[in-house]
Amino acid sequence: MDLNNKDTHAYALLHNAYVVNHIREFEEPLLRAGVPLMTQAAAAIAHVACGVLASRPENRPRNQRIVVLCGSGNNGGDGLYAGAILADKGFDVCAIAVGATLHDGGLAALLQAGGKLFHLCDFFDTPDSCDGSIEGHIVKSTPAEAVELVSRADVVLDAITGIGAQGPLRGVAKELVNAINHSEAWQSCTQSTDRAHMQCDCTESPRPSVIAVDAPSGIGVDDGSMPGDMLAADVTITFGALKPCLILPPACFSCGRIIVVDFDFPLHTASPVARAMDADIARKTIRLPQHTDSKYSRGVVGLITGSAQYPGAAVLSAEAAARSNVGMVRYLGPDRASNMVLAQLPEAVLSPGRVQSWIVGSGVPDTDDAYDTQREHIASLLKRYTDDAAGTDLHDVDTVEIGAAGNNDPERNDIPSSHHGSATDIPLCVDAGALSLLPQRVSGRVIITPHSGELSRLLKRYGETVTAQEINAEPYRWARRIQQFTGSTVLLKGACTIVVGPDTNGDIRTLTVDSATSWLATAGAGDVLAGVMGALLAQTEAMTDSNSSTPISTVDIAASAAFIHGNAARAAAGMRPWSLTEHIRRYDKNVNFQVTQPSTIGQPIVASELIGSLPQVVEALFSDSVS
Ligand SMILES: NC(=O)C1=CN([C@@H]2O[C@H](COP(=O)(O)OP(=O)(O)OC[C@H]3O[C@@H](n4cnc5c(N)ncnc54)[C@H](OP(=O)(O)O)[C@@H]3O)[C@@H](O)[C@H]2O)[C@@H](O)CC1
Ligand SMILES: [K+]
Secondary structure (H helix, E strand, O other): OOOOOOHHHHHHEEEEEEEOOHHHHHHHHHHHHOHHHHHHHHHHHHHHHHHHHHOOOOOOOOOOOEEEHHHHHHHHHHHHHHHHHHHHHOOOEEEEEOOOOOOOHHHHHHHHHOEEEOOOOOOOOOOOOOOOOHOOEEEEOOEEEEEHHHOOOOEEEOOOOOOOOOOOOOOOOOOHHHHHHOOOHHHHHOOOOOOOOHHHHHHHOOOOOEEEOOOOOOOOOOOOOOOOOOOOOOOOEEOOOOOHHHHOOOOHHHEEEEEEEEEOOOOHHOOOOOOOOOHHHHHHOOOOOOOOOOOOOOOEEEOOOOOOOOOHHHHHHHHHHHHOOOOEEEEOOHHHHHHHHHHOOOOOOHHHOOOOEEEOOOOOOOOOOOOOOOHHHHHHHHHOOOHOOOOOOOOOOOHHHOOOOOOOOOOOHHHOOOHOHHHHOOOOOOOOOHHHHHOOOOOOOOEEEEOHHHHHHHHOOOOOOHHHHHHHHHHHHHHHHHHHOOOOEEEEEEOOOOEEEOOOOOOOOEEOOOOOOHHOOOOOHHHHHHHHHHHHHHHHHHHHHHHOOOOOOOHHHHHHHHHHHHHHHHHHOOOOOOOOOHHHHEOOOOOOOOOOOOOOOOOOHHHHHHHHHHHHHHHHHOOOOOO
């Protein structure tokens, strides 16, 4: 795969997610030309099912019972044809119909191959094609019997709904999926939703492996929401292109490993709604040192972080920045925090001077209840980032009267001259307490890094009343909304982080970053992320100064910081680096279907441990071990 060319089909197939309307546009001419897409899809599903069966724990000696949950649309048709292929191979296959009808051809094929059908609907309409020869192979069943069948299966194909799903599962489909999730087989398996931990820890009585056909039924295909009951998958086999739900939270946590069947869709003709972040993008944000370098040319980060109340955030953000490949860190803050920074990082410079990026707000109180000098300084800096402040020289930060030290750094003029620019020239990241100081409207060069609670408060300022819980249920929707309100680049923190903002052409670009581990949900992790962000912003600025590369969008830089941060957490927790290609694969005959993962589950970490891992994560970006 040519990872250097973002336009290649192979790259788009594994990274770019397209909405249902685009998928329909892609498939339409192929179907019109008579390309047997359903047959191809079914063959791939059957092959994947065989692989999954072969990879299941050996304490299930038969490993041959397959249940297909079928809806009445083409998704059900895929499942039925796949069931027919598997029945032909000698597996014990039955389908469970949740609707009043089924795909005619698919059902006929299944029955002819020796499969059975159980239907749950009182008004099931047996197709004419199913004549008397298959009598006894179509059986009316109850939900309880269906759950029993499912529980005794080795593999379940979830073919209830695909891209034709409308809203949450309803009727019999909802009832069945709900009952399966509450069945003993499912309840006895505790499964982490962290993809890296994904393994069934009940080896004595493993539940069936679930293969979702195209997408797990019941999830919001276009927006990654989970509006109701759904069956979490171990593997999702998807057709033609990634769907947004496969990479957007929260749905992405219920999709398992993803296998994409290539139908040669002209992917380059449509804009993806979201893209999966990978090491290749992160690598481009690292400026390797050169023999002509000075500390200034490698990037200088300015931090207005920490406070008298939370001085630890100053240490974490400053050290994380210093360890993420920059020449210098300037820290500006109250005495207590400054002293702590200096004790931990004697290399830090505590005087004002020129910087190539600003990080503000980590560890700063978020209200003006008590007077705080940091808030005052940040407010004064942020004023220059409002639309009407364009043209202000931001390099003379000493005029902002930040910190106790007022001496000019004699070497400050070593910062490249291109940085005598306007207000939006120095990229800035607004974190934590500074979010409440954000001007109404800023440029895309301003990154905001809220978690859902902070985003809830921020949205209120723009007239939207939405709780953190509601944001967690639809993070993509709310990340886009705040991006539209503010104009900024938005990094919405979460187990899968979403980054939305303008690309270098001004078009909105969304990246999802899935490298984190749930061990990362710990105090101070956000301060470390802010430091990494500052370092990447400063060094990409330094790259632009030396004209050594094409411009990198702020979205990519923000996503890269989250990616590196996530992998640092994984390293600190003793886990392997996250790998996109391990998680999302193109279908071919040799694709690996392993459901359980031998990787360690990792161990608890504290935020300061991430910092020590940052240099090795940066180094690993340039080796082949991360992708
Ligand atoms: N893309 C490609 O190239 C290819 C696509 N292919 C496949 O076609 C699939 C799309 O098929 P599709 O258009 O027939 O829609 P599909 O997903 O079966 O859903 C419609 C059915 O679901 C039902 N239903 C809807 N919402 C529901 C709910 N909330 N709760 C319960 N039921 C609900 C709805 O019921 P109704 O509303 O009609 O009562 C109807 O019966 C696609 O995902 C892929 O698998 C492959 O064959 C080959 C190549
Ligand atoms: K499905």
